[in-house]
Each structure stands twice: as structure tokens, then as C-alpha cells.
Amino acid sequence: MPEKTITPVLLCGGSGTRLWPLSRKSYPKQFSKLTGEESLFQSSARRMGGPEFNAPMVITNSDFRFIVTEQLTDAGIDPGAILIEPEGRNTAPAVLAAACWLHEHDPDALMLVAPSDHVVPDPAAFRAAVAAGVPAAQDGQLVTFGIKPTHAETGYGYLELAEDPGVFAAKPLKLSRFVEKPNATYAAEMLAAGNFLWNAGIFLFSVRTILGAFTKHAPGLIAPVEAAVDKGQEDLGFLRLDPDAWAGAEEISIDYAVMERAQNLSVVPFAAGWSDLGDWDSVLRETEKDGIGAHGPVTALDCENTLLRSEDSGLELVGIGLKDIVAVAMPDAVLVADRKRAQDVKNAVSVLKTRKVRQATEFPRDHRPWGWFESLVIGDRFQVKRIVVHPGAALSLQSHHHRAEHWIVVEGTAKVTINDIEQLISENQSVYIPLGAVHRMENPGKLPMVLIEVQTGSYLGEDDIIRYEDVYARR
Structure with missing residues (x-):
């Protein structure tokens, strides 16, 4: 196989509510270490690495953009393009946006589209399965990957094969049809039949083939998605898709929009272990x-x-x-x-x-581009936080209408600006920021800096921030 023929496209949205309370809207399951020392997202990106793969392309939303880059950096992986969806529109518009971007930058590429929250215990076997599907994808097939079922699962969709899979070797087979998530009886029947696979939602196809498939089977998506990409704005290395154009794209999965209507489909069985960790x-x-x-x-x-x-x-x-x-x-x-x-x-x-319970969507740790914080104690007129700032990172230059703050450094050194005064605060030292003072906190060191913040005031919400300067271009 020629080098660098495949561009991984990682779909990195969703909230994973079935894995609550660990997975929540503000920090979903793909960023968590559910089964190992790396997050599911990091493992997914690493699994799609090697001489035949380009840097991973990521489709995510604005809230996760800095988590994505931080986790890839921590894993030693240089990202490719990162496209920011203004809102979730399901997988079809996301895949089409990636294809439109690649058509302008690498039109001869193959796209390996995959969710970023799956577990594959044998990455080498997965890459071998991908390699087995490459000739079919280069020949104009839409290749999907089906998992050999191990039990009568009702939480997955299924793929019915048009031919006997035999020993489930990794080779392209003909697909008969897609099957929706079944009840327990039907799931048991499909398991016994032996010619059904779990639908993993992983696809391999050329840029030109998938664009042709969208043109034929979902033409209404082409104009809004192309416009969203063409009018997208570069922002700190991300491409923000145009929100007005994106809003005109139908919210639909790639299965419904394209795969269930296409005839040029092949399936590569995969029997080396897989889970979407759906619950x-x-x-x-x-x-x-x-x-x-x-x-x-x-x-x-x-x-x-x-x-x-x-x-x-x-x-x-x-x-x-x-x-x-x-x-x-x-x-x-x-x-x-x-x-x-x-x-x-x-x-x-x-x-x-x-019931508007905060824990339904909000994670106890609030991740920001400079690090993270968590609330330790909350009272009527005070709040105590632990704040961790990455090496070289800086919070925005800001002020507050309703609260004053005390900062106590417990690890590292903080560079603190209060109005026109700049000072270094070391471990076991503290500083007071009066209400209304313009201030900033930075970590000038090479290790994470940790401080305890005590807020006092009549209102302690995160929206009580006036930003004057911000290296991360937040408003």
C-alpha cells in the first residue's frame, strides 16, 4: 500500500448519556479513561496511526476544541485539520464537511471515518482490516466494517451479509441490508443465523466516491455543507464552519442519508474484539x-x-x-x-x-484551554476552587462586577497581574484581587501550577467575567 493514502476522520461529538455520571454533555465519554491509561479519543487516534495514515482529522464542537488538541498533544499525536461544528447535525453533514475539506486539500485521499469513543483491544488487527478494505475503496466501493457478534445485543444495529462470512476473515464481502436495533428475540435469531454483523459505524471510501454518493442520494445536503466549509473561519488553528450555512443542513445520519440507499457497498468483517462502550x-x-x-x-x-x-x-x-x-x-x-x-x-x-439538576450535564471539573478548575465548597456568598494551569498557559485579562478573589499558590509559581502591578507568587504565598480590579494569572513554569481560589461576593457565577484580552480568542 502506498504511504499516506488514508486520512482518519474522527467524529468527536455526542454526550454519551448512557455512561452518566462519568460521561456528561460538558465532558463526554470519549475524553475519559474508561478501560486503560489513555482516553478513548487518544486510543482511537493512536489506532489510526502508521505509515499509511495521514494526521488525524477531527470533527468536533467549540466546547471540546481545546480538549481535543490537549489530549492529542499529551498522546504525542500531531493533529491534522480540526473542523468545528456550530451545532450537532448528526453524522452525515459531519462526514460531508470532512469530504469537502479534503476535496480541496487532498482529493485523492481515502477517508477512514470512525467514532472516537470505541474500544478495539487489538489495534494491529484493526489496521489489517482497514488494509483489507483499501482495494475495494480505491475501486469505488463504500466500505463499512462489521463486528462479529459475541452475544444477542439489542443496543446495536446489524448488517446482513449477502454471502457466508466463513471464518470472519478480514476481506470485503457483499452487504444485503442494514437492520435497525432489534428486540431480544430478533437479536438472538440473527446471532444464530451466522450471517449478521454488528454495525460499527466505521467507514472507508475515497473522497470522490463519497462526494458522488452524497450527490446521488442526499443532494440537499451538498449546498449548505459546501457553503459552511467554504465560508468557514480560521480560528487559532481550527476551522469554524459557517453557522448560518450549517443550520440549513438536514440533521441525519450517514446510514440513513447514504449507506442504506447505495448499491456500491462492501463489508469487511472484524472478529478481533470491539465495543462501543455504549452503556x-x-x-x-x-x-x-x-x-x-x-x-x-x-x-x-x-x-x-x-x-x-x-x-x-x-x-x-x-x-x-x-x-x-x-x-x-x-x-x-x-x-x-x-x-x-x-x-x-x-x-x-x-x-x-x-428538574434542571446541574449534574445532568455539567462535569465536576470544568476544562478550559489553559487547564481546569473544580469547586470544592460553595456557600451563599463564597466559593472555594482548585485551579490547575498548564505550563506556559494564561487566563484572560479580566475583571468581575460582583466578587473579590483570594489566590493561594500550593504548587508551582504564578505570575499575577493586578491593575498595573505584576508580581510572582510562589508556593505558600497568596494575593488578594479586589472587586473590580483588572487581573490575570499565568503559569511561567514548566510544570502545572495549582492554586486555591476563594471567591467572596453577592454573585459567583461564571458569567460574571469581563474579558479585555484573551490568547484563546474567547468572548
């Missing part, structure tokens, strides 16, 4: 040992087929005599559920949203 039951299957899925400071006594996760190093989670239970503890929320009801977690999140 806590699937996480348990990936992590269980002797019937227990344990993560963090947990203690299990006489438990069976049970997932115990504590996401706080200071919170010990103890399970006694549990069977088929999921228990996940976060600093601000705890989930306890019957394993069989794992798919219903999204319904609980909907109820929490209706």
Missing part, C-alpha cells in the same frame, strides 16, 4: 475480572457480575453481596442500577434535565 453493562464486559469490574478505590465482598467504580481518590466505594449491579461514584453524583437496566441511564439523565 455500563458493556464497560463491565470489557473490564470484569472474576465477575467484578473494579476501578478506583473500591472494595467488593461476595459480589457477582457487578461493576464498582469510584472516580474520586478520596471516596471509597464498598459493595457487599451485590449481584448484577452497576455502582459508579463521582464527587458530585452516584449511580446505582440493575445491570439489566443499563440502557435506561439515559432516561434518568432526561429526568434530571427536566
